[in-house]
Amino acid sequence: MAQQLPSKSATNSSSEDVDLAKESVKAFISALPARKGWSYPFVQYKSYWFRPEFLEQFLLVERCFKPRPDDIILATQPKCGTTWLKALAFTITNRSRYNFSDHPLLTRHPHHLVPFIEIPAVGADHTGVESLPSPRILATHMPLSLLPPGTGSCGCRVVYLCRDPKDALVSRLHFEKKLLEGFSLSMDAAVSMFCEGFSPYGPFWDHCLEYWRESVATANSTVLFLKYEEMKSDPLQVVRKLAEFLRVPFTQEEESSGVAEDVVKLCSFEKLTSLQVNQVGVVGLGNNVRLGNSAFYRKGQVGDWVNHMSQEMGKKIDSIVQHKLQGSGLVL
Numbered sequence: 052m053a054q055q056l057p058s059k060s061a062t063n064s065s066s067e068d069v070d071l072a073k074e075s076v077k078a079f080i081s082a083l084p085a086r087k088g089w090s091y092p093f094v095q096y097k098s099y100w101f102r103p104e105f106l107e108q109f110l111l112v113e114r115c116f117k118p119r120p121d122d123i124i125l126a127t128q129p130k131c132g133t134t135w136l137k138a139l140a141f142t143i144t145n146r147s148r149y150n151f152s153d154h155p156l157l158t159r160h161p162h163h164l165v166p167f168i169e170i171p172a173v174g175a176d177h178t179g180v181e182s183l184p185s186p187r188i189l190a191t192h193m194p195l196s197l198l199p200p201g202t203g204s205c206g207c208r209v210v211y212l213c214r215d216p217k218d219a220l221v222s223r224l225h226f227e228k229k230l231l232e233g234f235s236l237s238m239d240a241a242v243s244m245f246c247e248g249f250s251p252y253g254p255f256w257d258h259c260l261e262y263w264r265e266s267v268a269t270a271n272s273t274v275l276f277l278k279y280e281e282m283k284s285d286p287l288q289v290v291r292k293l294a295e296f297l298r299v300p301f302t303q304e305e306e307s308s309g310v311a312e313d314v315v316k317l318c319s320f321e322k323l324t325s326l327q328v329n330q331v332g333v334v335g336l337g338n339n340v341r342l343g344n345s346a347f348y349r350k351g352q353v354g355d356w357v358n359h360m361s362q363e364m365g366k367k368i369d370s371i372v373q374h375k376l377q378g379s380g381l382v383l
């Protein structure tokens with residue numbers, strides 16, 4: 052069935068119109084295919100699976116979100132290193148504003164410093180990102196094809212971070228239990244759902260492929276495609292690459308005084324998890340989801356999947372992902 056959204060008459064309009072738009076978006080979402088299995092039920096929109104309240108926000112944002120040429124958009128699937136990427140991009144782009152010994156990251160969670168496009172700050176609504184001053188750093192879990200038209204061509208920079216799907220899935224399973232107390236899901240069931248393409252913001256491979264193809268088509272000039280594994284193995288190189296891509300390369304003087312190394316250290320798993328702000332307190336993701344600040348940090352390792360899933364499960368994921376990525380040049 053074709054998925055037709057109600058018209059966008061509510062763009063930039065009165066609160067009454069916005070309420071009406073909300074109602075029509077809710078009604079639209081309630082008619083989408085729905086499926087249970089993860090901690091919360093998901094709906095399928097344009098072949099991807101979303102939590103209904105996040106899709107609702109997204110469809111409302113889509114009506115008023117205007118990408119700006121100096122926007123930086125950090126795109127990920129959940130559990131692929133979003134928190135780390137937010138910390139890095141924020142630190143790199145704001146390094147002339149803040150002293151490293153008195154830095155916002157020392158007292159604020161990366162999710163508080165870099166907002167999601169489709170997840171409003173607590174108490175705010177979908178118009179929140181429009182009021183942010185330029186240059187904005189924004190994050191999203193949305194697939195590229197669902198970002199507002201013009202996002203790719205307006206000059207803004209998109210950084211996409213992906214991860215070995217097996218590690219992302221293990222990370223997800225742990226996260227699911229934090230999302231919903233008492234929730235339990237076997238690894239076997241999670242692997243089966245994942246391999247069917249039924250995962251949060253999934254199918255995993257399609258999400259990666261969309262950004263990958265754009266990064267190839269634009270020779271990495273619009274979309275910079277990164278992997279968690281390369282960030283772990285050579286963070287300094289990736290930090291330099293990121294700074295270059297974000298049009299704020301490190302100067303000779305900064306290189307000589309070790310600024311790139313300082314960025315890596317400040318954003319490292321070890322440093323962030325040692326900070327009180329990342330051990331206590333709460334991150335609000337929208338108006339209904341509250342999570343401990345520590346929920347976004349677990350092990351921060353590559354290859355932890357071997358401790359949580361069997362070799363057969365690993366092979367099953369690898370073979371489906373390889374098959375889906377065949378011919379694209381992308382290897383995960």
Ligand code: A3P
Nearest residue numbers: 130131132133134135222319320348349350351
């Ligand atoms: P694990 O559960 O495998 O440890 P997201 O931010 O997209 O939700 O991803 C969370 C994953 O990134 C978790 O993986 C978390 O531990 C890891 N992570 C968070 N901050 C990190 C950092 N600074 N360096 C490396 N990994 C980090």
